[in-house]
Amino acid sequence: MNQVRIIGGQWRRQVLRFPDSEALRPTPDRVRETLFNWLGQDLSGQTCLDLFAGSGALGFEAASRGAEKVVLVEQAPRVLAALKDNAQRLQCGNTVEIVGGDALKFAASCRQPFDVLFADPPYKQGWLARLEPLLPGLLAGDGALYLEAEAPVVALGAWKTVRQGRAGQVYFHLLRQESNA
Known part of the structure; x- marks a missing residue:
């Protein structure tokens, strides 16, 4: 089993364990630290x-x-079992809440807008283009989109990159709607 530590909050230093999976790329500690500096350390409500x-x-x-509510969507059965x-x-x-199934099917059927959307899809498979039209139904108007990709992203639909970084081969971005940037 692979593992990664939670770096902040009530479960700080707790270890998450997960199986080997070719497409699995856990977000490194320093990238998560940067992300939560951007979002704020306290996600209450x-x-x-x-x-x-x-x-x-x-x-x-x-x-x-x-965070008041967090929904995790995963399709791979062994990875899903580890999340549970x-x-x-x-x-x-x-x-x-842990949901087993296809991310885009979940996104298309979702009726609840979220304050923060984390998206780290498999690379070089066209996921971002397929996700883009679903964003208005997934994110609240002032919501934040965190995105990891194999290349820099300037915008995804109405969401524009307001912060970005790079860690090795991974580009990470925080996007907000242009009127809320």
């Missing part, structure tokens, strides 16, 4: 969606920092 959850590091980190095990071990209760 916010709702978050970790759309391509993988290890769940982003979603569990948000829950650890006080981690949620049970952390005693997440109703704060964390």
Whole structure:
């Protein structure tokens, strides 16, 4: 089993365990630290969606920092089982909801806008283009989109990059709607 530590909040230093999976790229500690400096350390009252959850590091980190509700979506059965095990071990209760299935099908059927959307889809498969038309239904008007990609992203629909960085081969971005940037 692979592992990553939660770096802040009530579950700080707790370990998340997950199986080997070719497409799984947990967001590194320093990138998560930067992200939560951008978003704020306290996410109290916010709702978050970790759309391509993988290890769940982003979603569990948000829950650890006080998010009211976090939904993690994952399709791979072994990775999904690990998410459920981690949620049970952390005693997440109703704060964390884990959904098994296709990320885009979930996004297309979602009726609840989220305050923060974490998207770290598999690279070079056209996920961003398919996700773009679904964003208005997924994000609240003043919502933030965190995106990891294999190349820099200037915008995704009405969401424009307001902060960005690079860690190795990964480009990470914080996007907001242009009127709220």
